[in-house]
Amino acid sequence: MKKVSFLKIEKVSKVYQENGAESAVRVLEEVSLEIKEGEFVCLMGPSGSGKSTLLTVVGAMNRPSEGRVVVDGIDVYGLSDEKRADYRREYLGFVFQQHHLMPYLNTAENAMLPLATLKMSAKEKRNQAMMVLERVGLADKALRLPNQLSGGEQGRLAIARAIINHPPLVLADEPTGALDTRTGREVMEVFLDLNAQGQTIFMVTHNPDNAALAHRIINICDGRIVDEMKEG
Amino acid sequence: MRISTIALANLKRRKGKALFLTAGISIGIGTAVALLSLSNSIREEIGSQLDRFGANIVVVPQSNNLALDYGGVAVSSVSFDVKQLKNQDAVDLHDIPYRDRLSVVSPKLLGAVKVEDTEALLAGVNFDDELKLKRWWQITGRRPVAEDEILVGYEVARVLGLIEPVAMAEMTSHSSHGSHGGGQFKISRERLQIAGRQHRVTGALAATSGPEDRMIFASLAHVQQLLQKSDQLSLIEVSALCKDCPVEDIVHQISDRLPHAKVSAIQQSVRAREHTIERLTRFSAVVSIVVLGIGALMIFTTMMGAVVERTKEIGVLRAIGFRKAHIIRGLMIEVSLISAAGGIIGWGAGMLAGWFALPYFAETEISFEIQPLLAVGAIAAGLVIGIVSSFYPIIRASRLDPSEAVRYV
Numbered sequence A: 001m002k003k004v005s006f007l008k009i010e011k012v013s014k015v016y017q018e019n020g021a022e023s024a025v026r027v028l029e030e031v032s033l034e035i036k037e038g039e040f041v042c043l044m045g046p047s048g049s050g051k052s053t054l055l056t057v058v059g060a061m062n063r064p065s066e067g068r069v070v071v072d073g074i075d076v077y078g079l080s081d082e083k084r085a086d087y088r089r090e091y092l093g094f095v096f097q098q099h100h101l102m103p104y105l106n107t108a109e110n111a112m113l114p115l116a117t118l119k120m121s122a123k124e125k126r127n128q129a130m131m132v133l134e135r136v137g138l139a140d141k142a143l144r145l146p147n148q149l150s151g152g153e154q155g156r157l158a159i160a161r162a163i164i165n166h167p168p169l170v171l172a173d174e175p176t177g178a179l180d181t182r183t184g185r186e187v188m189e190v191f192l193d194l195n196a197q198g199q200t201i202f203m204v205t206h207n208p209d210n211a212a213l214a215h216r217i218i219n220i221c222d223g224r225i226v227d228e229m230k231e232g
Numbered sequence B: 001m002r003i004s005t006i007a008l009a010n011l012k013r014r015k016g017k018a019l020f021l022t023a024g025i026s027i028g029i030g031t032a033v034a035l036l037s038l039s040n041s042i043r044e045e046i047g048s049q050l051d052r053f054g055a056n057i058v059v060v061p062q063s064n065n066l067a068l069d070y071g072g073v074a075v076s077s078v079s080f081d082v083k084q085l086k087n088q089d090a091v092d093l094h095d096i097p098y099r100d101r102l103s104v105v106s107p108k109l110l111g112a113v114k115v116e117d118t119e120a121l122l123a124g125v126n127f128d129d130e131l132k133l134k135r136w137w138q139i140t141g142r143r144p145v146a147e148d149e150i151l152v153g154y155e156v157a158r159v160l161g162l163i164e165p166v167a168m169a170e171m172t173s174h175s176s177h178g179s180h181g182g183g184q185f186k187i188s189r190e191r192l193q194i195a196g197r198q199h200r201v202t203g204a205l206a207a208t209s210g211p212e213d214r215m216i217f218a219s220l221a222h223v224q225q226l227l228q229k230s231d232q233l234s235l236i237e238v239s240a241l242c243k244d245c246p247v248e249d250i251v252h253q254i255s256d257r258l259p260h261a262k263v264s265a266i267q268q269s270v271r272a273r274e275h276t277i278e279r280l281t282r283f284s285a286v287v288s289i290v291v292l293g294i295g296a297l298m299i300f301t302t303m304m305g306a307v308v309e310r311t312k313e314i315g316v317l318r319a320i321g322f323r324k325a326h327i328i329r330g331l332m333i334e335v336s337l338i339s340a341a342g343g344i345i346g347w348g349a350g351m352l353a354g355w356f357a358l359p360y361f362a363e364t365e366i367s368f369e370i371q372p373l374l375a376v377g378a379i380a381a382g383l384v385i386g387i388v389s390s391f392y393p394i395i396r397a398s399r400l401d402p403s404e405a406v407r408y409v
């Protein structure tokens, strides 16, 4: 696993311009935070408070209007577009609320999607896929299509896809948001398990019970960090 | 799992759209292929027809001291020179390597003769060959058969009073009569004195505005005897079927075979043919471009729609680390497969359509050639059209903002 000593967000602001310059929406206001290696950080806040926006900014795919995102001293948004894609592939794993699985690829293929652009033998890719599917408990469903999986299984498959590249940081946007309490729990277990093995995780969640399991909870409101709670 | 795996899976998933695009490209390519092969075949037919309509090569003796004009070609009349054209030359001419391309070889002897009170140009010909060569001739009466039978040009007949106009009422019942130049006529006098001998007029030519209007035709052997030039020829008119070979090649081969003769191509007929073929080709090109343009527009619209439809999917791929170049590559693979399939199907369909349509366009029996090289061209053309017309949609797809694409609204 690539080692990242810290990820630092420095005074990030984000303004969305809608319909020209007329109505500009300020979504993030000088947000600063740090995520340390091995941490499990949860981001909470009301709907529309800018959680997803902050996550995509951290995720190197949404350029902030002001401020910097620095990883190991490198300004992520100083990279070229293609280099930033490489950075996402090598350093980040994404789990989206809608999971965004490819409906026409089977479980194993969905898991190895981030490997598609890599020069690696088909066998090696398959092995890696089986390894992560094992980790999330889907090894026996490798050939199923996503619509043949339950909601919880889809969530776990999304996690498998996020971690197949052994990224230093996993970003998750309400990964249990679309799931009921029981299956949400099932997905949460996987995250906790990963974190126990040293995986750094930055997760947006609505569920206080889930958040309570994290090392740290950051509360955001109207684009500002209002409160940080540290465990222990 | 490679980018091509994703592309193939996508094609399989959106079969309907893929088939629609393939059909679009095949229709465009098919039309172009059909037109191209049709115009190719028609070009060959026109080539052979034009070659059959009149001579395109004239063989005359190497040098002459007295010349008579025959259709713009200088023709020797008086026989002082040593290098004469003989009957045998018309036979030897068939020895050239391109002998299969020779459609008609018509030797003739020309000479000025006294016809009653005036002078006229007498031509000795083999009527079989000559009539094959002069397809535009319209004979009132019948072609000569016996030695003393002659065919007269329109001016000669008129001046000598050999013909008279046909009255209106009579016209309908004599539809086989000549209808050009001076209206319909019939032969009114059959006896004609040429060089002191009696001849019988069996046919008269409708006016052509050509040299034959002022000529009298009789059999070659008879004229040779009449002019006391046995075994001599003034010229040999040759019609060569020239599909792909330049007439010049045949001219060279005849020159080699008959070194004592002057062989020249009648440029006019070559030019006319080139002009016609050029127009035919241009027409095919314009129609093909229009159809292919419509096909390209269809691909463009469909691809633009596909990009919108796949915004989310492409955004996800970008988010998990696909470069723009990877997105482009994947879509290019899809478009290329569709285009290549459209190209090859279009080739097959075009060939088939051309084959079926050919009888409606061609008058003669001409063979329709399957052109495998055209298949390569069709695939290449399909690829070019597919890639060019989806270039912008694909670039647009690669520029999709991943954060926007994965946004949950």
Ligand SMILES: Nc1ncnc2c1ncn2[C@@H]1O[C@H](COP(=O)(O)OP(=O)(O)O)[C@@H](O)[C@H]1O
Binding pocket: A016, A017, A018, A025, A027, A045, A046, A047, A048, A049, A050, A051, A052, A053, A054, B404, B407
């Ligand atoms: N791409 C965008 N363009 C314009 N407005 C946006 C965009 N993305 C988000 N917003 C707006 O920014 C605000 C915060 O959105 P978001 O970050 O998704 O909030 P959350 O995830 O906390 O619900 C919302 O008002 C949303 O409408």
Ligand SMILES: [Mg+2]
Binding pocket: A051, A052, A053, A173, B408
């Ligand atoms: Mg959100």
